[in-house]
Amino acid sequence: MYDIRGLNEECGVFGIWGHPNAAELTYMALHSLQHRGQEGAGIVCSDEKNIYGARGMGLLPEAISEVKLESLSRFHHAIGHVRYATTGASELSNVQPFIFKHSKGDIGLAHNGNLTNAEQIRLALESEGAIFQTSSDSEVLGHLLLKAKSDNKLNNLKASLNQIKGAFSFLVLHPEKLFVARDAHGVRPLMLGKVDGAYCVASETCAFTAVGAEYIRDIEPGEVLTLSHEGLAEDAYTMNTQSNMCSMEYVYFARPDSEFRKHSLYEIRKALGRKLYEEMNIAADVVIGVPDSSLQAAKGFSLTSGIPNEQGLLKNRYIGRTFISPDQKMRERAVRMKHSPIRDVIEGKRVVVIDDSIVRGTTSKFIVKTLKQAGAKEVHMAISSPPLIHPCYYGIDVSTHAELIAANKSIAEIEAELEVDSLTYLSVDGMHEVFRSFDSKGECNACFTGNYPIEIVDHVLPEEKEKKKKGV
Numbered sequence: 001m002y003d004i005r006g007l008n009e010e011c012g013v014f015g016i017w018g019h020p021n022a023a024e025l026t027y028m029a030l031h032s033l034q035h036r037g038q039e040g041a042g043i044v045c046s047d048e049k050n051i052y053g054a055r056g057m058g059l060l061p062e063a064i065s066e067v068k069l070e071s072l073s074r075f076h077h078a079i080g081h082v083r084y085a086t087t088g089a090s091e092l093s094n095v096q097p098f099i100f101k102h103s104k105g106d107i108g109l110a111h112n113g114n115l116t117n118a119e120q121i122r123l124a125l126e127s128e129g130a131i132f133q134t135s136s137d138s139e140v141l142g143h144l145l146l147k148a149k150s151d152n153k154l155n156n157l158k159a160s161l162n163q164i165k166g167a168f169s170f171l172v173l174h175p176e177k178l179f180v181a182r183d184a185h186g187v188r189p190l191m192l193g194k195v196d197g198a199y200c201v202a203s204e205t206c207a208f209t210a211v212g213a214e215y216i217r218d219i220e221p222g223e224v225l226t227l228s229h230e231g232l233a234e235d236a237y238t239m240n241t242q243s244n245m246c247s248m249e250y251v252y253f254a255r256p257d258s259e260f261r262k263h264s265l266y267e268i269r270k271a272l273g274r275k276l277y278e279e280m281n282i283a284a285d286v287v288i289g290v291p292d293s294s295l296q297a298a299k300g301f302s303l304t305s306g307i308p309n310e311q312g313l314l315k316n317r318y319i320g321r322t323f324i325s326p327d328q329k330m331r332e333r334a335v336r337m338k339h340s341p342i343r344d345v346i347e348g349k350r351v352v353v354i355d356d357s358i359v360r361g362t363t364s365k366f367i368v369k370t371l372k373q374a375g376a377k378e379v380h381m382a383i384s385s386p387p388l389i390h391p392c393y394y395g396i397d398v399s400t401h402a403e404l405i406a407a408n409k410s411i412a413e414i415e416a417e418l419e420v421d422s423l424t425y426l427s428v429d430g431m432h433e434v435f436r437s438f439d440s441k442g443e444c445n446a447c448f449t450g451n452y453p454i455e456i457v458d459h460v461l462p463e464e465k466e467k468k469k470k471g472v
């Protein structure tokens, strides 16, 4: 099995406390977060005494059957997860939410992100006798919570989170309350909402739209919320915070109908396209976006430049994951199946093609070729983010160093390889300027600059993770 996507999203989480249809709403919310993870999914519920759940591999309908969902319909409190593995193999044992059964009380756990000292903590815990059930980084939090001596669960959680480094949006379900925590750098998004008087949380606001919830606010870096019968309690596990929200969430990952700090990703991506034109300033006859994720940037580019925006490429909606062998030739065939040109839009024209990113260059290379075959006079590639040159340790599978085309070649060399008339990337400063104009307080840009805002203790290279994931 091979994933033809150039960029792989990370997980999505949803949690709700005190709703008679908690499991059903969680299922609907996870459906709208499916773009964040397609390897496995689960829902875990509380009856205020114990924790129960259902998990499975694959897309949500495969992972959780109607019968399984029905069996959870009596619960009023639930958390859910869709997984794209970042640490640990893609297998059922690693699918979340996890359930920890313990005499001190059950715990349900869901995590979006990637921990950068999980290996170190795991080795220390194992040397004291802990037995891990999975190869996932997320499991360490469960062990730290169960090891804590105090009877105060909130204090135990805060102390445990202070031992963990990396990116995390955690949902921790105890029988009588749900804790929600976002890491001190706020790398992954996490939002607070309310439906029919019940508080809920989600990785993205599109999940609130799906369940008819009101979007209240973004959860802040370092914040810990408690959802219980007493309502909502706000707290923090650290005051040492700094905003390093993932830039790629803005550029590509989050759905365009989601909002960060009450601004739609649709508008933010349009603004990235506007900025790209300001930096590029080119004369052309038509601007087209690579569907679907670059259509908004293409629109912004067109609005500022006055170059007409047309649909020049059609995407085959039924290709997301393709079960093909992982060699470059098959990957190229898969990309050909995915995008098809519309000749009347292209023929005889100077075409600007907007994409949100270039990873290996497979997509761009094919698109340039297909547009030229469709009669384009000139093809200019414009990318609404800076060159990807460093791997991500915080939960995004930005491929491996060796595969990142911009890590190994100059712009002129990439232009030659893609056989494109010109290639322009958005600058790092330009990108941050756009984010600031949407009230951002700071973003991580490590995959573009190599400036990693959070210490990487384990130093497990993405190459090694890839091997582990495939069980090599």
Ligand SMILES: O=P(O)(O)OC[C@H]1O[C@H](OP(=O)(O)OP(=O)(O)O)[C@H](O)[C@@H]1O
Pocket: 004, 005, 006, 007, 008, 252, 290, 291, 292, 293, 355, 356, 357, 358, 359, 360, 361, 362, 363, 364
């Ligand atoms: O340089 P490459 O290795 O080809 O990767 C780059 C492509 O990967 C992403 O799209 P992807 O095909 O993953 O999915 P999308 O349909 O959601 O844009 C991104 O939007 C680029 O189009």
Ligand SMILES: NC(=O)CC[C@H](N)C(=O)O
Pocket: 009, 010, 011, 012, 083, 084, 085, 086, 087, 088, 094, 111, 112, 113, 114, 115, 136, 137, 138, 395
């Ligand atoms: N992509 C994610 O957020 C994954 C969570 C966790 N690190 C895992 O690999 O399961």
Ligand code: SF4
Pocket: 187, 245, 246, 247, 248, 249, 391, 392, 393, 394, 395, 396, 398, 444, 445, 446, 447, 448
């Ligand atoms: S390194 Fe890149 S992909 Fe990873 S969190 Fe930072 S901005 Fe996002």
Ligand SMILES: [Mg+2]
Pocket: 290, 291, 292, 293, 355, 356, 363
């Ligand atoms: Mg794409």
